Amino acid sequence: MIKTLQDPMGIPFLPVVFQLLMVLIFALHIIFVNFTVGTSFLAVYGRFRGGHWPRLSAALAKAAPANVSIAMLLGIAPLLFVQVIYDPFWYASNMLSAAWVIGFILIMMAAYGFLYVFYLSGKSGKRGRPLFGILGVALFLLAGIIMHVLSYQLLQPDKWLAWYAKQGIDTSGLALHAFHLPRYLHFLMPSFALTGVFLMLYAWYLAKREDADRDYLQWVGQTGAKLALLFTFIQAIVGLWWLFSLPGELAFMGSPFFLVGAALGVLLLVILYAAQKSPVTYAVPSSLGAFVAVFGMSYAREALRMGYLGRFGYSIFQYRTNVDWGSTLLFLVTFLMGLVIISYLVSVAYKSGRTAGPYEASPSMHRLGSICIALLLAWLVVVAGLGVVISVKNYLM
Numbered sequence: 071m072i073k074t075l076q077d078p079m080g081i082p083f084l085p086v087v088f089q090l091l092m093v094l095i096f097a098l099h100i101i102f103v104n105f106t107v108g109t110s111f112l113a114v115y116g117r118f119r120g121g122h123w124p125r126l127s128a129a130l131a132k133a134a135p136a137n138v139s140i141a142m143l144l145g146i147a148p149l150l151f152v153q154v155i156y157d158p159f160w161y162a163s164n165m166l167s168a169a170w171v172i173g174f175i176l177i178m179m180a181a182y183g184f185l186y187v188f189y190l191s192g193k194s195g196k197r198g199r200p201l202f203g204i205l206g207v208a209l210f211l212l213a214g215i216i217m218h219v220l221s222y223q224l225l226q227p228d229k230w231l232a233w234y235a236k237q238g239i240d241t242s243g244l245a246l247h248a249f250h251l252p253r254y255l256h257f258l259m260p261s262f263a264l265t266g267v268f269l270m271l272y273a274w275y276l277a278k279r280e281d282a283d284r285d286y287l288q289w290v291g292q293t294g295a296k297l298a299l300l301f302t303f304i305q306a307i308v309g310l311w312w313l314f315s316l317p318g319e320l321a322f323m324g325s326p327f328f329l330v331g332a333a334l335g336v337l338l339l340v341i342l343y344a345a346q347k348s349p350v351t352y353a354v355p356s357s358l359g360a361f362v363a364v365f366g367m368s369y370a371r372e373a374l375r376m377g378y379l380g381r382f383g384y385s386i387f388q389y390r391t392n393v394d395w396g397s398t399l400l401f402l403v404t405f406l407m408g409l410v411i412i413s414y415l416v417s418v419a420y421k422s423g424r425t426a427g428p429y430e431a432s433p434s435m436h437r438l439g440s441i442c443i444a445l446l447l448a449w450l451v452v453v454a455g456l457g458v459v460i461s462v463k464n465y466l467m
Contacts, residue, residue, distance in 0.1 A: 072227060072384055075158035080390030083398045085155050089386060092151035093372050097365040099148055100257065101264060102141035107210055108265025109134040110185055114203035117192065122289050129272070131189040131203070138182050155386040156224065159379065163223040166233055168243030170216050177216070181209035214258065215249065222248040225378040252312035259308050260364070263301035267353075267360050269294025270345065274353035281426045291349030298356065299342040306335060320377045331370035334363040400456075407449060411442045 081088070109130040116127025152160050164171045188203035223233075226248060233247040234240060273291035276282050309332075316322050341359045345352030376385070417438070422429035431439070 072158045072382060075162070076389060077157060078390075080392045081154055082392065082394035084391060084393075085386040085389050088151045088155050089372065092148045092155075093368050094365065095144060095151075096148040097361070097368040099141060099144035100260075100368065101361065101364055102137050102144060103214070103257075104261040104264040105137040105268055106134060106141050107207070107214070107258065107261035109137055109268065110203065110207045110210060111261070112265060113188070114200050114207060117200045117203070122286050125286065126269075126290060126293075128192050131185075131192055133268075135182065135186050135189060138178075138185065142178070155389060156375075156379075158384075159224040159227065160220075162227065162230055163220050165243065166223055166230065167216075167220060167246055170243070170246060171220065174213060174216050177209050177213050181206045181213065184209065211258075215254065216246070218254045218257065219246040219249055222250055222253065225375065227382055250312075250315070252308060252315050255308045256305070256312045259301055259305040263298050263305055264360055264364075266294040266296070266298030266301065267356050270298065270349045270353040271357055274350045275423065277350055278424050279426050287350070291353070292346075295342065295345045295349035295352075295356075298360075299339070299346065302335070302339055302342055306339070309335070316374070317378075319381070320374070322374055322377065325370070325373055325377075327370040327373035331363075331366040334359075334366040338363040400452075404449065407445050410445060414438050414442045 113127045113130035113134055116123035116130065119127075183206075184202045185206035188199060188206060191199040191202065223230075229247070233245070269290050273287040273294065277284075277287050313323065313328075322328050338356075338359045341352065341356055345356050379385075414435075417435065418429075418431065421431075421435075
């Protein structure tokens, strides 16, 4: 039945390529999801504290909406990849909780709106309206529960019929059938660890400015380093809890993917322990270590998903493949073009933020900006041209 639910046209390229890109971009996505939850929570927390906290709260309240935007943008690609190689499971899970799937977008819109009002209310330096921040954080946590349940329901096709026809046929889509606390916490706890790394980077980044407040930035760096170390340790404990709750037949403890992910987590703990002495010095190594650890754990998660679904005779590598070089080439060129354009935007933001006064772009940056505009125009011409050619061809046929 599961294989019958697959797309009869198959997939347009090798499934392992989709899998690798899915894991890579998911790692980036979940980092910014964690940034969203962590910065939002600390922004609210800081409104009730004294000392440097109100100033940091205002900075985090400004950063949080940007983190939401990046997290949502980076979430599109891995979601599409899941729909390509795990479509029977993803769509079945979505149908079982369809009302929550639709509501997810509305919940995220409301959470973003509350968070932005919270940010605007504190711009004047006052404590603002923390209630809006609290509502925003609560809705973000609810959105996380929805995505957790959808992903967990996906892994249990043997229970779909019981959920759907538990007491008569339920077509409402109002139920969330599978919630696993250690798994949910394993994705939630890194929010505070990664936000600690975020604070270390914040202190490192602004320390180069001529108008930098050294005492404030030292406090931010130390606060971030302590937060990162503490919650990375807590995350390790939660991870063990989740590990021991897994079905025994998966034998995940002996998986090389798990062992590598665990080793990367231990390495991150070592780096963060060393960072306690000089958070600014270790900010970049800590951020790189955090990304590598998250990527390793993301691939371990993917290996675990393959183990879950392998129990039902499903493997993405057996998916019918009809290689379509045209669409694949267009996708890869678009991906590379996006990296060039993003590099320009990131470079401008990075350099302007480190300048105390107005930022004046260098000639090389102006040239890169012109190249990006030309790439966007060329891409629009190509995509629109393909659309016209295909439409005319189909009409003539």
